[in-house]
Amino acid sequence: MDCIPATPQRLTDRKRAAIVAAAIDEFLASGFDATSMDRIAARANVSKRTVYNHFPSKEALFASILCQLWDASATADAPAYRAGEPLHTQLVELLMRKLRLLSDEAFFKLARVAIAAGIHSPERARDMVARIGEREEDLTVWVRAAAADGRLKTTDPAFASQQLHGIVKAFAFWPQVAMGQPPLDDAQQRQVAESSADLFLARYA
Numbered sequence: 267m268d269c270i271p272a273t274p275q276r277l278t279d280r281k282r283a284a285i286v287a288a289a290i291d292e293f294l295a296s297g298f299d300a301t302s303m304d305r306i307a308a309r310a311n312v313s314k315r316t317v318y319n320h321f322p323s324k325e326a327l328f329a330s331i332l333c334q335l336w337d338a339s340a341t342a343d344a345p346a347y348r349a350g351e352p353l354h355t356q357l358v359e360l361l362m363r364k365l366r367l368l369s370d371e372a373f374f375k376l377a378r379v380a381i382a383a384g385i386h387s388p389e390r391a392r393d394m395v396a397r398i399g400e401r402e403e404d405l406t407v408w409v410r411a412a413a414a415d416g417r418l419k420t421t422d423p424a425f426a427s428q429q430l431h432g433i434v435k436a437f438a439f440w441p442q443v444a445m446g447q448p449p450l451d452d453a454q455q456r457q458v459a460e461s462s463a464d465l466f467l468a469r470y471a
Contacts, residue, residue: 282320284310286334289327290375298328298383332380344404347411353418353471354463360405361434361459368438369449377443405430409470418470426470433462 288310292301303324307314321327345359367373410423420426437458441447450458 281310281312281316285312285317285320285327286331290331290379293328293331293379293383294375297386298324298379299386303327328379328383331376334376344408347408347415349415353412353467356408357463357466358459360408361430361462362455364405364431364434365438365450365455365459368435368442369455371449374442374449377439381443420470426466430462430466433465434458 285306289301289306292306292309296305301324303317304314306327307317310317317327321330344363345356348356406424406427409418409420409427412418413420413423418426438450438455442449
């Protein structure tokens with residue numbers, strides 16, 4: 267079987283992916299401040315010039331990695347509020363989507379990079395929190411729609427959804443990121459989603 271030759275674009279995309287992967291490993295191993303473009307280039311097996319052709323600075327490269335984290339958190343195709351269906355069913359569906367993301371090891375690696383960098387730079391941390399929060403807007407939109415329909419009692423949908431995210435992440439994010447616990451399996455994800463929905467609806471329904 268003949269192999270299809272790699273086009274220049276494919277090679278460029280491969281090199282960019284290799285640089286990003288190497289940068290993630292370097293940031294995890296050494297932290298943001300100690301990581302250099304030289305070390306990233308060496309780990310990616312490319313020249314330093316190639317790294318700079320893709321990313322003008324270490325800050326730009328780190329921003330690209332954060333964009334991957336935010337994009338992984340995005341749920342633009344999340345189901346919208348449905349007036350004729352039980353709230354519990356809809357909420358569990360939304361939470362299971364979130365929990366499936368939180369079981370992905372690539373997501374955890376990126377999250378650890380972002381958290382480690384944020385610890386050393388409060389300004390960077392505030393920016394990350396603000397941007398990541400924007401990616402959780404799907405649940406806020408759902409809560410706002412349910413409240414407008416008279417099925418939830420809250421005047422602050424963003425606060426209510428943040429409470430719910432806090433409950434979920436207490437089981438499916440912080441123990442894995444901070445203490446190295448394994449991701450939740452399917453049964454554990456379902457248990458967290460069901461019980462979190464019960465708690466939330468007991469307060470707001």
